[in-house]
Structure formats: structure tokens, C-alpha cells
Amino acid sequence: xxxxxxxxxxxxxxxxxxxxxxxxxxxxxxxxxxxxxxxxxxxxxxxxxxxxxxxxxxxxxxxxxxxxxxxxxxxxxxxxxxxxxxxxxxxxxxxxxxxxxxxxxxxxxxxxxxxxxxxxxxxxxxxxxxxxxxxxxxxxxxxxxxxxxxxxxxxxxxxxxxxxxxxxxxxxxxxxxxxxxxxxxxxxxxxxxxxxxxxxxxxxxxxxxxxxxxxxxxxxxxxxxxxxxxxxxxxxxxxxxxxxxxxxxxxxxxxxxxxxxxxxxxxxxxxxxxxxxxxxxxxxxxxxxxxxxxxxxxxxxxxxxxxxxxxxxxxxxxxxxxxxxxxxxxxxxxxxxxxxxxxxxxxxxxxxxxxxxxxxxxxxxxxxxxxxxxxxxxxxxxxxxxxxxxxxxxxxxxxxxxxxxxxxxxxxxxxxxxxxxxxxxxxxxxxxxxxxxxxxxxxxxxxxxxxxxxxxxxxxxxxxxxxxxxxxxxxxxxxxxxxxxxxxxxxxxxxxxxxxxxxxxxxxxxxxxxxxxxxxxxxxxxxxxxxxxxxxxxxxxxxxxxxxxxxxxxxxxxxxxxxxxxxxxxxxxxxxxxxxxxxxxxxxxxxxxxxxxxxxxxxxxxxxxxxxxxxxxxxxxxxxxxxxxxxxxxxxxxxxxxxxxxxxxxxxxxxxxxxxxxxxxxxxxxxxxxxxxxxxxxxxxxxxxxxxxxxxxxxxxxxxxxxxxxxxxxxxxxxxxxxxxxxxxxxxxxxxxxxxxxxxxxxxxxxxxxxxxx
Numbered sequence: 001x002x003x004x005x006x007x008x009x010x011x012x013x014x015x016x017x018x019x020x021x022x023x024x025x026x027x028x029x030x031x032x033x034x035x036x037x038x039x040x041x042x043x044x045x046x047x048x049x050x051x052x053x054x055x056x057x058x059x060x061x062x063x064x065x066x067x068x069x070x071x072x073x074x075x076x077x078x079x080x081x082x083x084x085x086x087x088x089x090x091x092x093x094x095x096x097x098x099x100x101x102x103x104x105x106x107x108x109x110x111x112x113x114x115x116x117x118x119x120x121x122x123x124x125x126x127x128x129x130x131x132x133x134x135x136x137x138x139x140x141x142x143x144x145x146x147x148x149x150x151x152x153x154x155x156x157x158x159x160x161x162x163x164x165x166x167x168x169x170x171x172x173x174x175x176x177x178x179x180x181x182x183x184x185x186x187x188x189x190x191x192x193x194x195x196x197x198x199x200x201x202x203x204x205x206x207x208x209x210x211x212x213x214x215x216x217x218x219x220x221x222x223x224x225x226x227x228x229x230x231x232x233x234x235x236x237x238x239x240x241x242x243x244x245x246x247x248x249x250x251x252x253x254x255x256x257x258x259x260x261x262x263x264x265x266x267x268x269x270x271x272x273x274x275x276x277x278x279x280x281x282x283x284x285x286x287x288x289x290x291x292x293x294x295x296x297x298x299x300x301x302x303x304x305x306x307x308x309x310x311x312x313x314x315x316x317x318x319x320x321x322x323x324x325x326x327x328x329x330x331x332x333x334x335x336x337x338x339x340x341x342x343x344x345x346x347x348x349x350x351x352x353x354x355x356x357x358x359x360x361x362x363x364x365x366x367x368x369x370x371x372x373x374x375x376x377x378x379x380x381x382x383x384x385x386x387x388x389x390x391x392x393x394x395x396x397x398x399x400x401x402x403x404x405x406x407x408x409x410x411x412x413x414x415x416x417x418x419x420x421x422x423x424x425x426x427x428x429x430x431x432x433x434x435x436x437x438x439x440x441x442x443x444x445x446x447x448x449x450x451x452x453x454x455x456x457x458x459x460x461x462x463x464x465x466x467x468x469x470x471x472x473x474x475x476x477x478x479x480x481x482x483x484x485x486x487x488x489x490x491x492x493x494x495x496x497x498x499x500x501x502x503x504x505x506x507x508x509x510x511x512x513x514x515x516x517x518x519x520x521x522x523x524x525x526x527x528x529x530x531x532x533x534x535x536x537x538x539x540x541x542x543x544x545x546x547x548x549x550x551x552x553x554x555x556x557x558x559x560x561x562x563x564x565x566x567x568x569x570x571x572x573x574x575x576x577x578x579x580x581x582x583x584x585x586x587x588x589x590x591x592x593x594x595x596x597x598x599x600x601x602x603x604x605x606x607x608x609x610x611x612x613x614x615x616x617x618x619x620x621x622x623x624x625x626x627x628x629x630x631x632x633x634x635x636x637x638x639x640x641x642x643x644x645x646x647x648x649x650x651x652x653x654x655x656x657x658x659x660x661x662x663x664x665x666x667x668x669x670x671x672x673x674x675x676x677x678x679x680x681x682x683x684x685x686x687x688x689x690x691x692x693x694x695x696x697x698x699x700x701x702x703x704x705x706x707x708x709x710x711x712x713x714x715x716x717x718x719x720x721x722x723x724x725x726x727x728x729x730x731x732x733x734x735x736x737x738x739x740x741x742x743x744x745x746x747x748x749x750x751x752x753x754x755x756x757x758x
Contacts, residue, residue: 040079040096040108042144046201046251049153055145055227058098060106061234062128067100074100082109087269089113104128108143116251117265119208120144122231127241134234136438137187139217142229144247148218149225150177154197157591159255160184161191161504164428166486166512167469168501173590181224187234188432190216191469192262192504194255198592200584201251202258205230208248208266211473212431212444235438243441255587256503263507270476272509279461279482281368281421281548284324285563285571287312288516289331290370292490293552297331298527300555305332305351306359311555313363319560322571325366325421327516327550332369341375341397345414360418368421368463369414373430374399380406391436391443398434400447407454415458422455425465432468448474455480463513463548475508483511483547490515490552491528496541497619499582499601500590506579513547514538519559526554534666535559537618539566543694544580544603544616549573565694570719574690574698576603576614583632589624596621600660602633605697608705611635612687612697613652613674617664626660628672629653636676639686643671646688646727647735673697678705680712685752687714688727688735696727712752720744728752 044052059068067074077097084091091111098106105126111119122143131140156176161167162185170189174180185191192206193216207214213233220226230247232239248265252258267274287309289295299308309326316323332351334344352359360367374380374390376397381390388409389402401407411419431437437444448471455462461482464471475481484505487495498514505512517538521531532538542549543566551563567573580601589597598620605612613635615628630637630653640652652658652674664670673696678685687705689696701724704715716724724740740757742748748757 040076042110044203044249045153046197046203051152051154051156051195051203052146053151055142055147055229057227058108058142058145060098060100060104060124060128060142061131061133061140062100062104063102064130064133065102066133067102067104072101074098074106084111086111087271088117088119088265091119106141113265115261117261118249119246120230120249121244121246123242123244124239125242127243128239130237131232131239132235132237132439134217136233136235136432137215137217138234139187139215139229139231140234140236140239141231142217143231145227145229147226148177148181148220148228152176155592156195156197157588158184159194159196159500159587159591161469161472161501162186163189163191164466164468165488166467166472166484166501166504167191168486168498169488171500173587174594175591177225179224181218182220182222184218185469186218187215188438189468190218191472193228194258194587196255196588196591198588200254200588202253202255202587204248204250204258204262206248206262207470207473208246208269210243210245210445211470211476212437212448213441214245214470232441233438236441237439239441254584256581256584259503259507263509266473266476266507267509272476274509276482276510277461277479279421280366281325281327281461281463282483282511282546283573285322285549285551285567285573286325286327286368287316287323287365288327288548288550288552289329290327290490290516290550290552291329291492292528292530293329293516294518294523294526294554294557295552296329296491296527304353306353308555309359310363313365315555315558319558321558321560321563322567322569323365324571325368326363327368327370327423327548329370330372330425333371335372336375336377336397341373341378341399342371343375343377344379345371345410356417366420367418368423369419370423370425372426373433374401380410391434393434393436396433396435398430400430400434400436400443401450404450404453407451408457411454411458411460415460419460422460422462423465424451424462427464427471428466428468431471444470445474445477448478452478452480472504473508475510481510483513485515486512487514490517491530496534496538497599498541498545499580499586499599502545502579502601503581506581511547512545512579513550514541514545516550516552517542518557519551519553519562520557523554523557536562537666537669539563540616540669540671540694541580542566543573543575544601544614546575546579565692568701568718569722572700572718574693574695574700576605576695577699578603580614580616583626583628585626593624596624598624598664600626600628602628604633604635605695605699607697607699607702610676610687610705612676612689613640613672614695615640615658615660615672615674616669617660617672618669619666620660620662620664622662624662628658628660630674633674635674638674638676640672640674641688643673643694644691646673646691646729649686649729678707678712680707680752681709683733684731685712686729688729690724691727692725710753714750714752716740716742716748716750716757718742718746720746722746726750 163170486501502512518532613633
């Protein structure tokens with residue numbers, strides 16, 4: 001899936017009347033800006049082959065009128081060069097000035113950072129009034145705007161995120177400029193776009209600022225051809241003077257690499273860390289009551305929620321399941337009309353008769369609490385006798401807080417009954433249903449920034465759910481968000497396939513979550529009459545996500561041994577060092593061979609400087625075949641083996657890949673592990689690791705590898721008195737299992753020479 005980047009040329013032609021520039025950036029690309037006879041038109045070519053051509057029709061909306069280059073009501077004024085530097089780096093820029101026939105100014109520009117990274121920016125020096133001519137599924141301005149047709153000089157496929165669940169609900173793929181293109185989510189539902197050729201060379205396009213009020217609009221005919229334009233949300237009423245928005249475009253040889261560069265640059269713009277901060281719900285095993293779980297709007301017969309969940313606690317203690325927190329979903333607080341917006345975020349009568357705080361003390365479980373949008377009838381709004389300013393839309397039964405103090409007071413009260421982690425759900429509905437958020441250019445961003453500030457103040461790690469793509473990108477400005485749902489609810493679909501959208505989440509700096517699951521196939525009495533055919537697959541996907549492992553079983557119905565494969569004796573999830581992400585070939589096959597991709601993801605653990613790879617493959621079609629090499633896993637050369645079959649070791653390198661085929665099904669998924677080969681005193685050692693776990697060489701279990709002429713040592717950590725069995729393959733002595741019982745400190749050192757721990 002890689003190309004020879006030393007010979008590949010990437011050209012961005014910015015077509016001005018007077019300008020020619022030719023630059024080279026390392027071994028990556030030659031950037032040419034060449035003179036033609038069109039005003040501020042441009043084309044994108046890869047390896048001298050045309051991929052994208054700009055649309056001639058640009059427009060802006062002002063005073064309920066559309067000013068367009070097509071009818072000359074929007075006129076080109078002039079162009080100029082400029083240089084500068086921002087958080088991405090140094091750039092060379094090209095700027096075009098425009099003016100409507102009524103005298104309104106508009107400026108567009110392209111910034112070229114080198115290395116295949118560009119930003120397109122549009123600025124409104126005079127602002128714009130009554131700019132909502134196109135409504136919420138259109139855009140009030142168009143920059144950039146590309147033709148969608150078959151003029152590309154090689155066949156292109158696409159992958160596009162859309163709708164909610166971080167774009168996973170509306171993700172689409174197919175052939176660019178064909179009927180397939182009509183399926184891409186547009187307007188309110190739009191998200192980042194990937195274009196690729198069959199070799200995997202990839203362009204990523206998305207907004208890079210003003211995320212809550214910008215969209216991509218696809219205006220296509222019945223054949224899937226037309227234009228795609230990025231711009232200000234078409235329902236925004238007024239655009240203030242000097243307002244600007246931007247779009248980033250990144251090219252690289254491979255979808256994964258392109259998304260990584262895209263994410264690196266976006267996080268650089270907003271000072272977002274590579275990994276989110278610590279979060280108890282990501283680090284430890286928890287019990288869940290979300291949609292699809294046994295106790296979602298359901299209790300044991302003739303028992304309260306408090307009594308039912310205490311039965312869960314007693315069972316977990318007896319069975320040895322180390323749950324450390326409780327996720328309480330929307331069933332517990334007051335809502336309008338049963339299951340609508342929040343009226344009062346406190347427990348309903350009879351749900352926890354002893355009180356939430358007392359239940360937390362009794363179980364030693366922390367709370368991970370769900371919230372949703374606010375009802376127009378909520379008790380907090382001044383309109384209803386409360387003390388805070390809200391925008392209230394009674395016809396839609398929805399409201400939005402406006403006071404900065406609201407969220408701080410809200411979370412102060414919640415921390416008094418034991419809130420330690422927060423879950424904000426229904427983000428799509430909060431934005432899409434409300435007129436205020438779609439018409440006011442600052443409303444949605446202000447709401448999220450105020451929420452985030454209060455969450456940071458109280459140190460509440462937070463998960464987002466039902467997150468539309470605009471809010472997914474807005475996460476770049478939110479510091480408290482640690483993880484996001486990248487699937488629909490567990491009840492609603494077969495939602496373990498999260499590898500593609502995990503790229504999106506990981507590259508904007510948060511962990512991807514797939515929701516709760518049943519760890520046992522049969523759960524008698526569950527309210528959905530649901531059977532789970534693939535509990536092990538859900539468990540391993542959850543573990544490899546670096547987000548929550550979230551069983552929602554009935555009392556006495558858990559597969560205890562399966563759950564213990566995910567964590568240590570104290571409930572600490574033994575995860576890899578980054579989320580499992582779909583390999584490049586899965587993107588390409590999704591676009592060019594729909595239905596023939598399966599799910600093939602890869603990740604790794606790093607202990608000391610050594611990289612141990614993990615590959616998960618499931619539901620691979622009969623005629624599909626993957627070759628997984630070390631660079632795709634980001635692991636060291638060495639050996640690989642199939643989980644549970646480490647007596648059979650195979651050489652692993654770029655020339656000796658892991659071969660994945662149709663034998664990797666949902667019921668019998670393939671979990672491969674890799675290890676470097678360690679040279680020690682004339683022997684060759686393979687660290688198989690803790691075979692009882694899905695991640696046998698987790699850095700959360702093993703902190704250091706120390707090799708000397710005297711010994712081969714492995715530092716281990718865990719719970720006091722925990723039994724840890726480590727497998728090592730020796731070329732001279734074959735398979736060796738060394739058992740360690742951890743002391744009160746929870747730390748020990750394994751000695752290969754002594755065959756024990758001390």
C-alpha cells in the first residue's frame with residue numbers, strides 16, 4: 001500500500017493570471033503554481049495526474065441574496081502573494097480579493113506549508129447580514145469548491161464520515177464521481193473526506209476552524225456529479241466583520257499516514273495533546289447500564305435500582321469481577337414526557353432510596369453519569385423560576401444554558417453525590433433540533449467551551465456520545481474530553497467494527513469507545529430479548545480501543561474468565577499503547593471493493609524501547625486476503641503467533657508478513673501477537689508474555705525489560721498477591737512458563753536465569 005515517494009510528485013496548481021512559482025519540499029513533492037487564464041482557479045494533481053479541479057462557481061450569501069461568480073454578481077478584484085507562520089509552520093500564501101456588486105468584500109486564500117499540507121481560508125472583512133439563504137443543509141459561502149466528476153486522470157475512491165457517532169453512523173465509501181458519491185452525508189451531517197487511488201495515495205479534506213458553524217455541501221445530479229463546497233453553515237443569520245474559517249488538505253502515501261499528518265497539524269493548531277489525560281473510566285473495568293445493557297430502564301423484579309445494582313455488586317465480589325465504577329445512564333434523572341430532555345439532574349424518587357453517595361460508599365464504585373439535552377421546562381432556567389439564563393425553544397422542548405456559572409454550579413452539586421466522570425450524550429439532537437445553535441454563529445462553540453471549562457475545573461474526565469462530525473472536530477478545543485463513542489448503541493446494531501472511525505478519534509486526541517456488551521451469549525430476562533453471538537469479539541475490540549471495557553450483564557450471567565482477559569486483578573485494563581486502527585488496505589478495499597474489506601486492525605505495546613504488535617482480523621470475506629507487515633503494525637521485526645497457539649512461531653518482517661484470510665470470522669476471529677527476538681548469552685528469547693490476557697505484553701503490566709550478560713529481567717506490576725504467569729520461548733530450551741506472585745507493593749522482577757520473581 002505504499003508508494004515510492006522519492007519519485008512521486010504532488011502538484012497543487014493555483015491558477016492566477018500573473019504568477020508562476022516552482023518549489024520542492026524534501027523528497028515528498030514538487031509544488032507548482034502556474035499561470036493560466038482563469039481567475040484564482042486551481043487544480044490538485046498527484047504524480048502529474050489530475051485529481052481535483054476547482055469549481056468556477058463561487059458564491060457568498062448576504063442580505064438574503066446569493067452573489068455568485070457565475071452571474072458576475074461576485075467579481076474578482078485581484079490577487080497577491082504573502083508569507084507567514086502559524087502553529088502548523090511557515091507557509092507561502094496566495095490571496096484573492098472579491099467584491100459583490102453591492103460592495104461587500106470577501107477574501108479567499110491558500111496557504112502552502114510544504115510536505116503536502118495546505119489550508120484554504122475565507123474571510124469576511126465586512127461581515128455579512130441575513131446570510132441564511134440556503135438553510136442548514138447548504139452553505140452561505142464556498143471556499144474551496146471542487147468539481148465532482150470523472151475528470152480525474154486515474155480512478156479515485158472515497159471514504160467519508162458523516163452524521164453522528166463521530167461520523168461512524170454515516171460513513172460511506174465508493175467510487176468518486178459516480179452514483180456512489182450521492183451517498184456522502186452533506187450539510188449538517190457532513191464530515192471529513194478522504195480521496196484515494198488504488199495504491200492508497202490519499203488526500204484528506206476537512207474544516208480546520210469554526211467547526212460548529214461550517215459544513216461541506218454536495219450539490220450533485222442523479223449521476224453523482226456536480227460540486228462539493230466547504231463554507232459557512234447555510235442557516236447562520238449574520239456573519240460578523242473579520243470572521244474567517246479554514247479548510248485543511250493533506251496528502252500522503254496511505255490513508256493512515258494521511259490521517260496521522262492531518263491530526264498532527266490540527267492538534268498543533270489547537271495545542272491538543274497526542275493522548276488525552278488520565279481517566280478512571282478508561283483505565284478500569286466498569287459496570288454499564290447503557291442502551292442494550294441488562295439494567296437499561298430495567299430492574300430486577302420487585303426491586304429498586306439501588307437493590308438491583310447492589311445484587312450486581314455482590315455477584316461481582318463473589319465471582320471475582322473487579323468492577324471499579326458504575327455507569328448510570330439516562331434512566332435515573334427527571335426528564336420531560338418520560339424520555340425527553342432533562343428537567344432536573346437528580347435521582348428520581350425510589351431509584352436510590354439511600355442516596356447516590358451512600359450507594360457509592362457501600363460499593364466503593366465511582367459514578368460515571370449520563371446526561372442529555374435540556375428540556376424547555378428544566379428547573380434551572382430563569383423562564384421556569386430558576387436562576388440561570390437559558391435560550392428556551394418551547395415549541396421544540398429544548399433549551400441551552402448561557403451563563404458561565406451554570407455548569408460550575410451544576411457540577412459542584414453533582415460532585416457532592418459522588419460524580420467522578422461525566423458522559424454528555426445526544427449532541428447531534430442538541431445542535432440540529434435547536435434553531436439558536438444553527439442560526440447564531442457563536443452559540444454552539446460558546447456552549448461547549450463553557451461546559452469544558454467547568455469539567456476541567458472539577459477534574460471530570462468526559463465521554464461524548466451521539467457526536468456529529470462538527471462537534472467531533474470541535475473536540476480539538478476541548479481539554480476535558482478523554483473518549484468518544486465511535487459506534488451506535490449496543491442494542492441497535494452489530495457495532496464492534498470501529499477500526500475506521502477510531503482513526504478519526506485518535507487523530508483528534510481522544511480514545512474511541514464502542515459501548516457496552518454482554519459477555520455471555522444468553523442473558524435470560526434481559527428487556528430486549530437480545531442474544532450476543534460474539535461476546536469475545538466485543539471484549540477484545542473494547543480492550544484494544546484503549547477506552548472503556550463495559551460489560552452490562554445480568555446478575556450471575558457474566559463470562560468471568562472472558563472479562564478477566566481484559567484486566568488485572570484490580571480491574572486495571574491491560575491495554576496496548578494506542579487504539580487498534582484499521583490498516584490502510586481496509587480503507588482502499590472499502591472504496592474500490594465494497595463488501596470485500598472485513599475488519600483488520602493493528603496496534604502495539606511498547607515496553608522499554610521494544611515494540612510488540614497486535615493484529616485483530618474478523619469477518620474477512622472469502623475472496624479477500626491481507627498481508628500484514630511490521631510497518632503496518634509499527635512493531636519490531638521478530639516472530640508472530642496466533643493467540644493461544646504460541647507453540648507455533650513464524651518469522652515476522654516486511655518480507656515475511658502475517659497472512660490474513662477468510663478463516664478469520666466473527667465467531668473465530670484471528671488475534672495475532674508479535675515479539676522481537678532478544679539475543680541473550682548465545683540464546684534467542686521470545687517474550688510471549690501473559691497469555692491469559694488479550695494484550696500479553698501490555699505496558700500497564702510490564703514496565704521494563706533489562707538485558708545484561710548476567711540475566712534477562714522483566715519488571716512486573718499489578719495487585720498485591722496477584723498471580724502472573726509469563727511465557728518465554730527459548731531457542732535452546734523451548735517454552736518456559738514463569739509464575740510470579742506479586743508482593744504487597746504490587747511490583748516484582750522476573751529473572752530468566754532464576755526462573756522466578758523477586
